Amino acid sequence: MYDHLVFIQQQLKQRQIEPALQQFYRIELPVGTSHHQFYAYNELMFLTNAGAIPPGTLIHSDSKARRIPMDIQSLEGIDDYSGTVSIEFPFPLEVETTVEFIQIVTK
Amino acid sequence: MTRIRYHIIQLEVTDAGQVVEIRHRLPSNYGRCTGYIARHVKGISSDVDIPEIGLVAIEFNSRKQLNINDLVGYETQVDQLPDYQELNIPLESGQLVTGYYLDTQKSPDPFDTTKEWFRPYQVAIYLKCEIENKKRHVRSSCIHSATVEAAAN
Numbered sequence: 001m002y003d004h005l006v007f008i009q010q011q012l013k014q015r016q017i018e019p020a021l022q023q024f025y026r027i028e029l030p031v032g033t034s035h036h037q038f039y040a041y042n043e044l045m046f047l048t049n050a051g052a053i054p055p056g057t058l059i060h061s062d063s064k065a066r067r068i069p070m071d072i073q074s075l076e077g078i079d080d081y082s083g084t085v086s087i088e089f090p091f092p093l094e095v096e097t098t099v100e101f102i103q104i105v106t107k
Numbered sequence: 108m109t110r111i112r113y114h115i116i117q118l119e120v121t122d123a124g125q126v127v128e129i130r131h132r133l134p135s136n137y138g139r140c141t142g143y144i145a146r147h148v149k150g151i152s153s154d155v156d157i158p159e160i161g162l163v164a165i166e167f168n169s170r171k172q173l174n175i176n177d178l179v180g181y182e183t184q185v186d187q188l189p190d191y192q193e194l195n196i197p198l199e200s201g202q203l204v205t206g207y208y209l210d211t212q213k214s215p216d217p218f219d220t221t222k223e224w225f226r227p228y229q230v231a232i233y234l235k236c237e238i239e240n241k242k243r244h245v246r247s248s249c250i251h252s253a254t255v256e257a258a259a260n
Contacts, residue, residue, distance in 0.1 A: 015170050063173050065126045065207040
């Protein structure tokens with residue numbers, strides 16, 4: 001199993017980013033949500049539970065955009081988003097969904 | 108002496124709402140990036156200008172610097188190339204240029220969910236870069252003839 005925390009630490013080192021804080025950041029989205037937007041300036045948000053998000057969902061930010069693929073359950077990679085982050089679901093949510101990130105606040 | 112080089116990154120957009128990943132390596136002798144243009148080059152045909160067909164984001168030096176967030180539009184008539192948007196990014200040798208292009212076109216008919224209106228198209232990102240010539244390059248044939256001459260003497 002790929003160690004996400006090791007991956008994040010390596011990414012920060014390679015990109016010469018010094019973290020001021022690392023913590024979990026969870027967004028609880030109620031039934032019927034089709035779009036959610038939040039701000040993550042001077043932060044990196046690593047999405048940790050892409051498998052819980054409906055395939056076809058578009059997550060885009062200033063630095064990265066990703067559409068959740070059908071085979072997300074078989075994938076190991078995690079992406080980071082920063083700036084204005086938007087989550088657009090392909091249809092309004094039918095169940096309450098929590099989107100979880102590892103939030104890195106940069107110095 | 109500084110020389111200018113233009114580098115083109117071509118992107119193919121084949122689906123509505125597609126995210127096209129940019130992962131590109133610039134030649135290692137490029138020292139600085141000083142400008143860019145992101146524009147539609149082929150595929151879309153419309154009688155009117157479309158101010159936004161997509162979004163582009165580009166990071167330089169292997170994700171160390173996010174420098175470009177811009178809209179890409181469509182123009183019916185292009186008389187001349189637009190001016191380069193200014194950048195001033197020192198490039199680290201051999202590092203990646205990364206980012207994405209996101210198609211944001213909307214259907215002309217808001218009730219049409221089939222996406223049959225969509226036609227594949229191409230977007231190009233033009234980067235204007237500088238090469239600094241610090242050393243004078245000597246052709247190997249010159250070195251060879253000089254060596255032979257020195258040996259003969």
